[in-house]
Amino acid sequence: MHSSWKLWDFLKSRPEVIDDETPPLLFINSFNPFATRILKDRIPLSRFSEGRLLVKLGKELTVDWVEENFKTLSLFGGSESYYIIHAHEMPEKVKNIFKKPEELMLENRYILFDYPKDDALSREMKKSQLAEVIKLTPPAFWEKEQLLTFLNQHLSVFLTYEAKEYFIKHVEFSLDDYFNYLTQLKLNYADKKQIDLHDLGEVVYQQKWDQFEITEYFATKKYKPFFSLLSKRKNFEDIRMIAQFLQSHMIKVFDPSYTEGKPRLTKYDREILKQHDLWSSQEISRAMSFFINLEHKAKAKDPSLFTQLDRDSLRLEVR
Known part of the structure; x- marks a missing residue:
């Protein structure tokens, strides 16, 4: 799923950004990191496990980290939601894992991808039922x-x-x-x-x-x-x-x-x-x-x- 909006129009349509119909993977293709933050701040923390959204840089992600957090059952985790800053800089091997969201453990959790630049992953995710790509266009x-x-x-x-x-x-x-x-x-x-x-x-x-x-x-x-x-x-x-x-x-x-x-x-x-x-x-x-x-x-x-x-x-x- 994908759509293109002005920031104010999107928030008028979806004041809390995430609702019960929102898929677990949310790609925010934004003209400005501040716009992404405004969207993120509109999401009630009650949507996330323990009322928090953890932060990672895209460049830092590894295959081991993704598999440990989204493919492995754990007694101490497995329900956290994440905000990935500059997700377009994730290593290609990591992006390839996210291209198959049906293989990931995503129940009752969300991953917000801050995506200032479009790439093959965000374009492919437009076709997935487990992902949504939101493009925010800059004010003229x-x-x-x-x-x-x-x-x-x-x-x-x-x-x-x-x-x-x-x-x-x-x-x-x-x-x-x-x-x-x-x-x-x-x-x-x-x-x-x-x-x-x-x-x-x-x-x-x-x-x-x-x-x-x-x-x-x-x-x-x-x-x-x-x-x-x-x-x-x-x-x-x-x-x-x-x-x-x-x-x-x-x-x-x-x-x-x-x-x-x-x-x-x-x-x-x-x-x-x-x-x-x-x-x-x-x-x-x-x-x-x-x-x-x-x-x-x-x-x-x-x-x-x-x-x-x-x-x-x-x-x-x-x-």
């Missing part, structure tokens, strides 16, 4: 207002007419930036029914500085100043927003191929390319798991989040 340049309206409703953040005009004019047209700015506005002005032009201007200025600084520290492995800044954030929503943004950023560090073919690289693009050389795929996998766990705790308002930040940071350091 004339759909700025439609994207903003969708995210306003998705995040329950509403702007005055003047603020909306300013937002469209001054915030870079990308899902990442729109989402992050609106999340920060929600955090700063939770009690306001509408954000006005003055409020928006302050956040646009402050967000650009904070986002650059905290991302730069982590992506260059300067953990001490990174966690020093992070510890100053004293509320769950702020931590959740940072965790979401850094997941998006680290996916770009893992695979900076989006810069190919650009006539001119931005400063941000050049920093991504430099940071790519600092990280192994295993390190990025650990970082992604860390930020996903951080996001889940922040979303659940887990009081242990702040006290565990220092301990968890040690697990990220590879010397």
